[in-house]
Amino acid sequence: xxxxxxGGVVRMRGGPAxxxxxxxxxAAAPPPWPALREELQIHPAGAxxxxxxxxxxCDPVRNLFFRIGWLEFEILQRWPMADAARIAQAIERDxxxxxxxxxxxxxxxxxxxxxxxRTVRRKPPMPAWRWLLNNYLFVxxxxxxxxxxxxxxxxxxxxxxxxxxxxxxxxxAGVGVLLAAxxxxxxxxxxxxxxxxxxxxxxxxxxxxxxLLHEMGHALMSTRHGVRVGHxxxxxxxxxxxxxxxxxxxxxxxxxRHRLAIASAGICAELVLAAxxxxxxxxxxxxxxxxxxxxxATTAWVxxxxxxxxxxxxxxxxxxxxxxxxxxxxxxxAGQQAKRALRRWLLGFDDPSPETLTPGFRRxxxxxxFATWVYRLVLFIGIAVVVYHAFFKALGVFLFIVEMGVFVxxxxxxxxxxxxxxxxxxxxxxxxxxxxxxxLVAAVLLVPWxxxxxxxxxxxxxxxxxxxxxxxxxxAAMEANDGAAVAAGQSLVTLEAPGQTEEREKARVMSSAxxxxxxxxxxxxxxxxxxxxxxxxxASRWDTERRARDAELLRLRLVAAHGGTLPDVDPLLQTGTxxxxxxxxxMVVDGRRWRVEALVPEHDRQRLAAGSRAVILVKGRTRKLExxxxxxxxxxxxxxxHLLLAQDHGxxxxxxxxxxxxxxxxxxxxxxxxxxxxxxxxxxxVREVRAHFEGTRESLARRWIHAATSVxxxxxxx
Numbered sequence: 001x002x003x004x005x006x007g008g009v010v011r012m013r014g015g016p017a018x019x020x021x022x023x024x025x026x027a028a029a030p031p032p033w034p035a036l037r038e039e040l041q042i043h044p045a046g047a048x049x050x051x052x053x054x055x056x057x058c059d060p061v062r063n064l065f066f067r068i069g070w071l072e073f074e075i076l077q078r079w080p081m082a083d084a085a086r087i088a089q090a091i092e093r094d095x096x097x098x099x100x101x102x103x104x105x106x107x108x109x110x111x112x113x114x115x116x117x118r119t120v121r122r123k124p125p126m127p128a129w130r131w132l133l134n135n136y137l138f139v140x141x142x143x144x145x146x147x148x149x150x151x152x153x154x155x156x157x158x159x160x161x162x163x164x165x166x167x168x169x170x171x172x173a174g175v176g177v178l179l180a181a182x183x184x185x186x187x188x189x190x191x192x193x194x195x196x197x198x199x200x201x202x203x204x205x206x207x208x209x210x211x212l213l214h215e216m217g218h219a220l221m222s223t224r225h226g227v228r229v230g231h232x233x234x235x236x237x238x239x240x241x242x243x244x245x246x247x248x249x250x251x252x253x254x255x256x257r258h259r260l261a262i263a264s265a266g267i268c269a270e271l272v273l274a275a276x277x278x279x280x281x282x283x284x285x286x287x288x289x290x291x292x293x294x295x296x297a298t299t300a301w302v303x304x305x306x307x308x309x310x311x312x313x314x315x316x317x318x319x320x321x322x323x324x325x326x327x328x329x330x331x332x333x334a335g336q337q338a339k340r341a342l343r344r345w346l347l348g349f350d351d352p353s354p355e356t357l358t359p360g361f362r363r364x365x366x367x368x369x370f371a372t373w374v375y376r377l378v379l380f381i382g383i384a385v386v387v388y389h390a391f392f393k394a395l396g397v398f399l400f401i402v403e404m405g406v407f408v409x410x411x412x413x414x415x416x417x418x419x420x421x422x423x424x425x426x427x428x429x430x431x432x433x434x435x436x437x438x439x440l441v442a443a444v445l446l447v448p449w450x451x452x453x454x455x456x457x458x459x460x461x462x463x464x465x466x467x468x469x470x471x472x473x474x475x476a477a478m479e480a481n482d483g484a485a486v487a488a489g490q491s492l493v494t495l496e497a498p499g500q501t502e503e504r505e506k507a508r509v510m511s512s513a514x515x516x517x518x519x520x521x522x523x524x525x526x527x528x529x530x531x532x533x534x535x536x537x538x539a540s541r542w543d544t545e546r547r548a549r550d551a552e553l554l555r556l557r558l559v560a561a562h563g564g565t566l567p568d569v570d571p572l573l574q575t576g577t578x579x580x581x582x583x584x585x586x587m588v589v590d591g592r593r594w595r596v597e598a599l600v601p602e603h604d605r606q607r608l609a610a611g612s613r614a615v616i617l618v619k620g621r622t623r624k625l626e627x628x629x630x631x632x633x634x635x636x637x638x639x640x641x642h643l644l645l646a647q648d649h650g651x652x653x654x655x656x657x658x659x660x661x662x663x664x665x666x667x668x669x670x671x672x673x674x675x676x677x678x679x680x681x682x683x684x685x686v687r688e689v690r691a692h693f694e695g696t697r698e699s700l701a702r703r704w705i706h707a708a709t710s711v712x713x714x715x716x717x718x
Contacts (some may be wrong), residue, residue, distance in 0.1 A: 034108070034117040042076070046254040048326070048524035056251055059116065065251045066114060067328045071097055075107050084108070140244060143233035157220060160272075168271045176278030176297075183282065187294075206295035210270055214308070215245040217269030221262045222247050256326040263319035267308050274300035285584065311368075312375035330365075331372060337362055338369030339415065346437075347419060348430040350377045378408040415554040451697035453607065456652045457598030458642040459618060459625075459689045462676055463562045463590035469579045470555045473497045482569035486560045486588060493585060495556035504549030514539035564590035567684070582584065591682025595642040596627065598691035599653065599670035603706060607695030608632055614675045615692045627677025629693070636669040640656045651688065 037059075045054040045067055055073050057066045068076075078087045081590055084104035092098050113118050159165060180187055219229045222245075230246040250259050277297035284290040311317040314331070322330045336354045343349040357365070381404070425432070473495035480492045518535035567584045579585060596616055600608065610632060616625040645651040646664055659665040675691060 026086055034112065036076070036079055036111070037116055037118050042073070043252055046250075046256065046326075058252075062115075064114075064249050066116075070095075071099055071103065072107055075099075075104055085389055090269045103458055139236040141236070141696040142232045142246070145231050146219060147223070147228050147230075151231060154220060160220075161224070168276050168454040172279040172701060173271070173275035174687050176275060176280075176282055179282035180278055180297075204293070206299040209296060210273060210300045210304075211243050213273055214266040214304075215243045217265040217267075218245045218247055218262060221265035222250065225250075225253060225258050225262060225263065227253065251328075256323045260320060260323035263316055263323055267304050267320075270300040270304040270308070271444060274304070288546065308377070312372045313379070330368075330507050334365040334369040334372070337365045338373075339365050343419070346430070346434065347422075347426050349422065349425060360489055377408060380404070390513075394541075404556070439620060446699050446701055448699045448702070450696040450700055451607075451694050453604045453695045455598040455600045455604070455691045455693070456645055457596050457673075457675075457689050458644055458686055459594055459596045459616065459683055459693050460686045461589045461591045461683050462563075462593030462595045462678075463564060463588070465561050465564075465588035466584055467492055467558055467559075467586040467588065468584060469495055469581055471497070471553075471581055473556055473579060475575055475577045475579060476556075477575065478569070480566050480569070480586070482566060483573070485565050488560055488563045488565060488635050490560050491557060492560055492566070492588070494557040495558070495579070497553065497556060500549055500552050504553065506548055507546035507549055511539050511542035514542060526527045559584075560587065560588050562590055565682075589682075591684060592680065593678050594625065594627070594676070595682045596675040596689055596691055598673045598675060598689075599641075599645070599666075600639065600673055600693075602636075602669055602671060603703075604693075604695060605632060605671040605673070607698070608673060608693055609695075612695070614677075616675065616677075617690045617692070619688045619690070621687075623681065625677055625679055627675045629673055630676045631672075631674040633672040635671075637672050638665060640664040640666060641672070642686055644686065 039060055041058040041060065042056060043056045045056045048054050053073070054069050054070075055068050057068055057076075059065070071091070074091045075087055076098065078090050081087050081090065081664040084101040087104050088099045088101050108117075182496065215232060222229050226466070227247065227249050230248060232243070232245050234241050235244040236242075247262060250262050253259050253262075274297050277293045277300065279299055281290055284293060308315050309317040309320075311321040311330075318330065322328060327333070333355070337357075340349075340351050340353065343351060353362070388681075431486065473494070474497065476496040477494040478492075479494060480486055480490070486492065514535045518532050518539055565588070566586050567589055568584075573579070573585060596614070598614075608629060611631050612629045614627050614629055616627060618625065640646055640653060640655075643649050643651075643664060646655045646661075648661060649655045653670065654667045655661060656665040656667045657662075673691070673693075
C-alpha cells in the first residue's frame with residue numbers, strides 16, 4: 001500500500017539477550033530473552049475505532065508493516081527489561097492497563113511468528129518448484145521509478161482535484177448515460193460488432209489506456225499526499241499483463257481518509273474517463289474516433305465496477321473498504337472470526353474471540369468472510385479453467401489440478417486437520433449432529449435422485465404445408481385469403497399453364513384424327529391392314545400424351561392436405577401473375593399440433609427413451625406444454641435447427657469458431673430429440689423453448705465423475 005508522512009519515527013531498541021544463569025535447585029534455565037531487530041521502526045497510526053491509540057511497526061527490509069495497539073506499544077517500550085512478568089508489572093504500575101505475563105508471552109510469540117526478533121529461527125529456503133507453483137499466477141516486473149516525474153507533473157494536473165471539475169464530471173456522466181440509453185439500439189449493435197477481431201483489438205487498446213490512467217491516478221494521489229511511489233511496472237496475472245503501482249507506504253498516513261483517497265484514485269480516474277467518453281460518444285459522428293470513445297467508455301465502466309470495485313479480492317475495492325472502516329487486515333481478521341463462528345456452530349468449540357468487537361461489527365465480519373470465500377471459490381475455479389485452456393492439453397489438465405489443489409483443497413484440508421486434532425473437545429451430541437450432516441451430504445451426492453434433464457430447443461407448428469407451383473404457371477384464382485381457416489381437401493390456388501393447355505388440345509386433335517384414319521384404313525387399296533395398325537399406334541400415343549397433359553393440368557389445382565390456417569399468403573400474388581416453382585405462395589399451418597426440436601448432450605441422450613413425457617416452456621409464454629418424445633437421433637447434429645439457438649443470435653449454444661457462421665455448426669456434440677404434442681392455443685411461428693425431460697435417475701457424484709473423466713480422457717490425449 002502507498003503512504004507517506006504520518007508523524008515521527010521511533011527506532012526499536014533491543015540489545016543482546018541477557019545471559020541466563022543456572023536456575024536454583026538444578027532446574028532447567030529459562031530460554032534467553034530474544035532481542036528485537038534494530039532496523040525496525042514504529043510510526044503513529046492514529047486512533048482505532050474505539051478511540052484507543054495505534055501504531056505501525058515497519059519492517060523496512062521486507063517492506064511490511066504491522067498495526068499494534070496501546071498494550072503492544074507499551075510492551076515494546078519496556079522490551080529491554082527482558083522479563084515478561086517485570087514488563088507486565090511495569091505497565092500496570094505506569095499506565096491504566098492491567099496485563100499479565102501471558103499477554104507479554106503471546107505478543108512475544110507474535111513477534112517471533114512474523115520474524116521481528118533477532119533470535120528467530122530462519123525459515124529454510126523455498127524450493128524453486130514450490131515457489132513457481134505459488135507465484136506463477138502473479139508475477140510483478142518493476143519498470144520505472146517515477147517519483148521525481150510525478151512531483152513535476154503534480155502542479156500541472158492539480159485542477160483535476162478541484163470541486164468544479166468533479167461536479168462537471170458527475171454531470172457529464174449523468175448526461176452521457178442518459179443519451180446512451182436513448183440510443184440503446186446503437187449501443188447493442190456496437191457490442192455485437194465488438195465480437196469481431198477488430199472489436200477485440202479495439203477493446204484491448206482501450207483496456208491499456210484505461211489501466212494506465214488507473215495506475216496514474218494512484219500514483220498522482222499518492223504524491224499529492226506526500227507518499228513516495230517506489231516503482232511502477234507490469235504484473236502478470238494468469239499470464240495476462242496488467243499495469244501496477246507500488247503504493248506500499250500509504251500505511252504511514254495517520255488519517256484513514258487519506259489512505260482511502262489513494263485507494264480510490266484509480267477507480268475515480270477510470271470513472272472520469274468513462275463519463276467524458278460516454279458524453280463525447282453521444283455527440284460524435286460515426287467514424288474511428290466514435291468507435292474509440294465507445295471502447296474507452298465500455299471498458300472503463302464495466303471493468304472498473306465489476307473488477308476493481310470488488311472488496312473480495314485485494315483490489316482497490318478491498319483497500320477502499322479497509323480504509324473506510326479503518327480496519328487493516330480485513331480479510332485475515334474477518335476469516336478468523338468466521339472460522340471461530342463455524343467451529344462454534346458445527347462442533348461446539350467455545351474459543352475466545354481473537355479481538356474485542358461489537359456484536360454487530362462481528363456479525364458483519366463473519367458475513368463478509370463467508371461472501372469472500374464463496375467469491376474466491378468461484379474465482380479460483382474460473383482461473384483454473386483459464387489456466388487449463390491457456391496451455392496444451394496435458395499441461396492444462398495438470399495445472400488445473402494444481403490450481404484447484406493449492407487454492408481450494410489445501411485451505412479446506414488445513415481447517416479439517418484442526419477439527420481432527422481437536423476432535424476430543426467435541427461433545428457427543430455435536431458428534432451425532434456431524435454424523436447426521438455427513439450422512440445427509442453423502443445421500444445427496446450418492447443417492448440417484450437426480451433425473452431431470454433440461455435442454456434448449458425451438459418449437460414450430462406440427463403441420464406445415466408449403467404451397468408451391470409444380471412448374472412455371474400463371475395464377476388464375478386465389479381461393480383462400482391471408483389468415484383464413486381451411487379444411488382438408490379445400491382448394492387453395494388455381495393455376496393455368498397456356499403451353500400445357502395448347503399441347504393437350506394438340507394431343508386430343510391428333511388422337512382423334514388418327515382414330516378416324518384407323519377406322520377408314522380398311523377401304524384403302526394398298527396395304528390396308530398395315531395402315532390401320534400404324535394409325536391405331538399413333539392414336540394411342542397421342543391419347544397417352546393427352547392424358548399426361550390432363551394430369552399435369554390437374555396439378556395446377558392446389559388443395560390443403562390438412563386443416564389449418566393460412567398465416568403467410570404472398571401479398572404480391574394477383575390474378576394473371578406468373579409464379580416460379582421455387583416461389584412460396586402460402587403456408588398451411590396447423591398450430592394446435594406442435595413439434596419441438598430439442599438438443600441434449602451425449603450423456604443426457606443416453607438417459608432418455610422414446611415415448612417419455614416432456615414439459616415445454618415457451619419463451620415469452622407462461623403456459624406449459626406437455627408432449628411425448630417421438631424420436632432421438634443417434635448421431636450429433638451438424639447444423640442447429642434454427643439460428644435462434646446460436647449464441648451469436650442470443651441463443652444458448654456456441655458455434656464452432658472454425659466454421660462459417662451461416663453453417664450454424666455447433667462447437668460441441670448435441671443430439672436432436674423430437675417432441676410432439678397438441679394444445680388448444682395454436683403455436684404462432686418459430687420460438688425458442690426450454691424442454692424438460694424425466695430421464696434415468698443418477699447421483700450427482702456419478703454425474704460429476706463422468707464429466708471429469710470425460711474431460712480428462714478427451715483433453716489429456718491419453
